[in-house]
Amino acid sequence: xxxxxxxxxxxxxxxxxxxxxxxxxxxxxxxxxxxxxxxxxxxxxxxxxxxxxxxxxxxxxxxxxxxxxxxxxxxxxxxxxxxxxxxxxxxxxxxxxxxxxxxxxxxxxxxxxxxxxxxxxxxxxxxxxxxxxxxxxxxxxxxxxxxxxxxxxxxxxxxxxxxxxxxxxxxxxxxxxxxxxxxxxxxxxxxxxxxxxxxxxxxxxxxxxxxxxxxxxxxxxxxxxxxxxxxxxxxxxxx
Numbered sequence: 001x002x003x004x005x006x007x008x009x010x011x012x013x014x015x016x017x018x019x020x021x022x023x024x025x026x027x028x029x030x031x032x033x034x035x036x037x038x039x040x041x042x043x044x045x046x047x048x049x050x051x052x053x054x055x056x057x058x059x060x061x062x063x064x065x066x067x068x069x070x071x072x073x074x075x076x077x078x079x080x081x082x083x084x085x086x087x088x089x090x091x092x093x094x095x096x097x098x099x100x101x102x103x104x105x106x107x108x109x110x111x112x113x114x115x116x117x118x119x120x121x122x123x124x125x126x127x128x129x130x131x132x133x134x135x136x137x138x139x140x141x142x143x144x145x146x147x148x149x150x151x152x153x154x155x156x157x158x159x160x161x162x163x164x165x166x167x168x169x170x171x172x173x174x175x176x177x178x179x180x181x182x183x184x185x186x187x188x189x190x191x192x193x194x195x196x197x198x199x200x201x202x203x204x205x206x207x208x209x210x211x212x213x214x215x216x217x218x219x220x221x222x223x224x225x226x227x228x229x230x231x232x233x234x235x236x237x238x239x
Contacts, residue, residue: 001134001221003046005069005096008188012039012130014065014103015175018168018194025197034170034178037120039103039192043130051229052104052208053128057237060202060228063103063195064151064161064210066144068172069135071096074185079177087173088145094176094185098136098144100212100222101192102151104129107201109237126231132190133211134221141214145171149195151210153202161210163196204230 017023017031045052054060072094079087103124110123141147144165151161170178175193179185202208211222 003132003134005099005135005188006041006044006046006132009041009044009190010186010188012041012044012190012192013179013185014039014124014192015170015194018170018175019163019196020167020169021197022195022199025199031169034175036179037124039124039130042127043125045128045131045226047132047134047224051128051227052131052202053126053231054202054204054228055106055126055231055233055235055237058106058126059108061105061107061199062151062153062160062202062208063105063199064149065101065103065192065195066147066149066165066212067099067101067132068095068144068191068193069097069099070094070185070189070191071187073187074176074180077173077177077180079173082173084171084173088171091173091176092138092144095138097138098141099190100133100136100149100210100224101190102131102208102210102224103192103195104131106237131208131224131226133224136219136221140219140221141212148213149210150213151198151208153200154207155209159198160200161196161198163198165193167196168194202228204228
């Protein structure tokens with residue numbers, strides 16, 4: 001198993017609100033087009049490299065996502081007018097494979113920021129706020145538009161999150177067209193494709209397991225197993 005791909009990442013692009021039931025559970029407006037934000041590569045937490053660090057006063061929410069790992073530069077990819085299956089095949093040609101990612105979010109931080117109309121960077125960018133799995137080769141995921149993401153906290157069953165990527169409102173070609181029309185997706189970059197319903201809070205002492213299934217079987221390279229601990233340091237929410 002490998003995490004070498006993470007060393008080549010210059011930016012992490014994240015799609016927001018791409019599953020309708022997730023939009024509903026957070027009482028957000030349904031987007032009419034894909035929108036995205038950035039997480040710093042410094043927020044990545046590699047397998048076995050320690051816990052998610054929860055800053056003091058921050059309500060930490062988990063959001064499991066399928067992430068695309070790019071091996072070719074993509075710029076101004078045109079999706080409009082293309083057959084969806086053919087467009088997906090074109091897009092997959094730009095990537096080397098996949099990883100499972102947990103887009104950790106300081107939800108109370110984000111809520112305060114949103115009220116002020118400010119960027120989400122603080123809520124999304126804390127160190128360790130992007131646990132990722134090992135690299136998943138394309139051969140293990142024949143159709144990224146139809147895999148099942150799962151996440152459970154403290155071995156809870158049924159899963160906290162457990163839904164198929166076929167529920168994405170905006171499919172992968174449309175997402176990549178929207179991103180690459182604004183900024184070049186470079187080799188090594190990682191694109192997160194959105195989270196399904198079931199997001200919720202974790203606190204120090206909790207444990208998260210996540211991954212993806214293909215045809216009902218868990219892909220071994222996709223597994224994430226990570227604890228949550230106190231961050232410490234000078235940041236205190238609301239201080």
